[in-house]
Amino acid sequence: MSSKTFTRDEVAKNNTDESLWFVIDSKVYDVTDFIDAHPGGESVLKQVAGTDATEAFYNLHRQEVLQKYSSLCIGTVQGETPKVIEQKAGDLSVVPYGEPTWLTPQFKSPYYNDSHRRLQKALRIFVDEEVYPVAQECEAEGKIIPQELIDKMSKNGILHMRLGPGKHMHGVDLMGVMKGEEFDYFHDMIVGQEMVRANARGFQDGNMAGMTISLSAVLQFANDEAWKKKIADEVFSGKKKICLAITEAFAGSDVAGIRTTAEKTPDGKHYIVNGTKKWITNGVFCDYFVTGVRTDKGLSVVLIERQEGVETSAIKTSYSAAAGTAYITFDKYEFPIPFLNRLLTSNSVKVPVEHLLGKENKGIYVILANFNHERWMMCSAGIRMARLVTEECIKWSNQRIVFGKKLIEQPVIRQKLAKMIALCESNQAWLENITYQMTQMPYAQQSQHLAGPIGLLKMFATRAQHEIADEAVQIFGGRALTQTGMGKTIEMFHRTYKFDAILGGAEEVLGDLGVRQALKNMPKSML
Template sequence: MSHQTFTREEVAKNNTEDSLWFIIDSKVYDVTDFIDAHPGGEFVLKQVAGADATEAFYNLHRQEILQKYSSLCIGTISGETPKVIEHNPGDLSVVPYGEPTWLTPQFKSPYYKESHRKLQRAMRIFVDEEVYPVAQECEKDGKLIPQDLIDKMSKKGILHMRIGPGKHMHGVSLMDGVMKGEEFDYFHDLIVAQELVRANARGFQDGNMAGMTISLTAVLQFANNEEWKNKIAQEVFSGKKKICLAITEAFAGSDVAGIRTTAEKTPDGKHYIVNGTKKWITNGVFCDYFVTAVKTDKGLSVVLIERQEGVETEAIKTAYSPAAGTTFITFDKYGLLGLNPLSSGQTNEVDKGPSRIKMLTLHSVKVPVENLLGQENKGMHVILSNFNHERWMMVCSVNRMSRLVTEECLKWSNQRLVFGKKLTDQPTIRQKLAKMISHCEANQAWLENITYQMTLMPYSQQATHLAGPIGLLKMFATRSAHEIADEAVQIFGGRALTRTGMGATIEMFHRTYKFDAILGGAEEILGDLGVRQALKNMPKSML
């Protein structure tokens, strides 16, 4: 911005198409060459030519728009100081309840140490500068996460952090030396999850290696060969290879035991032949490895399948952006189109009419038995082992996104003028805001309490004592998201239904919040889990 100063009288003289200036928050903008490019049309700009457009601008736009077009600012009004706070990368929100209480100066927390604050600051800057712009573009055009961003996250240790605390963190420098991997605990984990959500793009949020966070853990915990495990981990943490979790099927969602994909051993016992399908698999479109639930001869097992001929992935259209890489996967030992079985490598001619004969090469999906994770026929233990962390991470995310939506509503209702008054002058709007704030604060407090318990318990105890509470918290957090999305739409009105402009965040949240109510276990399933666990621990004296 230029440091030149002007009087209001000087600005008032520039009120024609040949020289069109106006004032916003004591800053002078020359939009003469911008009139034709203005998204709202030239008439809007001509209405405020030479005048103070502060009230008109903030009744329609946010400060971020001015920062986007900062090159149009030619100076300030002499003797006046701008009042609006500009956002810079890494800045905390100054909006009440825009941040969890531990990040606000007037409140204290027993949970967070200096390393947590340093990590939060580093993550906030990285997300603002690197992730947010990429996420917005990917969400808009449906493209998958670019490799250069994955490489940056790998270098910063973010891919390691997404898996949570553990031995894989040892010796890893995080965010260019902000802290050591050995110090990483579940509160650091919470910070990473909540900061990444601020990229504000639900499809990209899942596309940003979410499949890795729920699948690589199975390899780290249950691989039967240390050298092979380290190879897979190194490839994935470096960003060179991608991995996802392939459990859900069209016939088996929350009912994991109902899967139909089979794995039959070859006569020599050295391989499994896998046949079946998986559906709604996050990141599957671009993955190299698939941690896959299969039916073996006497039960459920989990195997790591490497992408090969016979493994086919097809993108699924969802309510959010294709950037998530949501996938339908086919593991087909018979080849394409459900043909009769032929030996591997054999060809078959299929008559598609007089003008087309398609040659298909059929390949069995063969998986070395060494790729078994855990024990054969005891795969349910492998599958359940990461559910608590997955659901906990989803709570971290949905609650942070709910807070971001609440912050947007606080901003909008404080600046929007209706019938000559701010929206916040209306008691009904204040009641809506009160409900939204209460849900965010209650869920964050419950989340931090559970997170504290996680820091004190080995994973075996977490499974015993926290599966129910985490399930109940996820159920309530996604119910809260429902309430918050509904109230936000009412506050923003028609803007909440458009994907651009002031209501874009609200539209995205309202369109996609239901994903969290289904993924990782539906609300009803998790609520029932929580109650069943409680009933199991009822004292007999109460019977």
């Protein structure tokens, strides 16, 4: 910004097409050469030529717009100081309830230490500077994540962090602020809650979400150490992409309904896979597919490499094509002569038996093993996104003038905000409590004691998102239906929040799981 100063009388004289100035927050803007490029048309700018346009601007726009066009600022009003705080990359929100309480100076938390705060700061800057602009472009144009961003995340240890704590973190430098050995589930939660601030739901899933729910199966259940290391190195480096292929048209939350088959060849060295998968996140661009199949006596899980016979096609969904949601076909050509079918398998999807994960016919344990962490990750992200929407509503209510008053002066608006804030805070508190329990339990105990609570939390969090989305639309009005401008965050959230209510287990299924697990542990004397 220029250090020049101008009187308001000087600004008032520049009110023509040849020289068009105005004031916003005591800063003087020259939009003479910008008038034809203004997205809202030239007439809006002409209406405020030579005047103080502060109230008019903030009734339509956010401070971020001024920061985007900062080159138009030619100085300040003499004797005045701008009042609006400019947010820089990495800054915490100054809006009440815009951040969880542990990031708010006046509150304390027993859960977080200095390493958590260092990681949060580094991730906030990375997301603001590197992820957000890419996410917005990909979301708008339906493009998949660029390799350049994947490489940056790999270099900073973000791909490792997305899988949570474990041996794979040992020796990994994380953002230059901590070592992988220090990484716990609160760090894990921070990663999920910061990454979602890219504010692009399709891209959020397209940003290697398939890896987070599939590579874990390889790390836990691969039967050959050298092969496991090869796959992990390729994926963590970003050179190869991997996804989880379980869901089918006949098998969603009911994984026992899987119909894709894997038959062994006569020599016992390969499986021949035949079937389809549907709604597979990242499937469009992946190299590896951790796939649920039906073998001779039950379910199994195999890692299938992209090859001839593996075909993927994009599925159109409510959110952006940036997610890479796919329909996958594993084809086996059927010859009319059975004898040839037994001999000629070159046109089939062949998988070495060494690519079996876990034990044959015991794949249900592989499939179920990561559900808790997957659902917990979805809770972390969804709860943070709901807070971002609530923050947007608080900002808007303090900006928007309706019938001569700010929206926030209407009791009905304050009541809506109260409900939204209460839902955000209660969900975050429950999430942090469960996260603390995760830090105190080995993985086996987590499965035994936390599957129910995590299921109930996910159910409650997605119900809260429903309420928050509904109230946010009412607060923003018509802008909440528009994919650009002030209401775009609300539009995106209202259009996509239902994904979390379905993916990783439907609300009703998880609610039932939570109650059944509680009753299972109920003392017999109480029955």
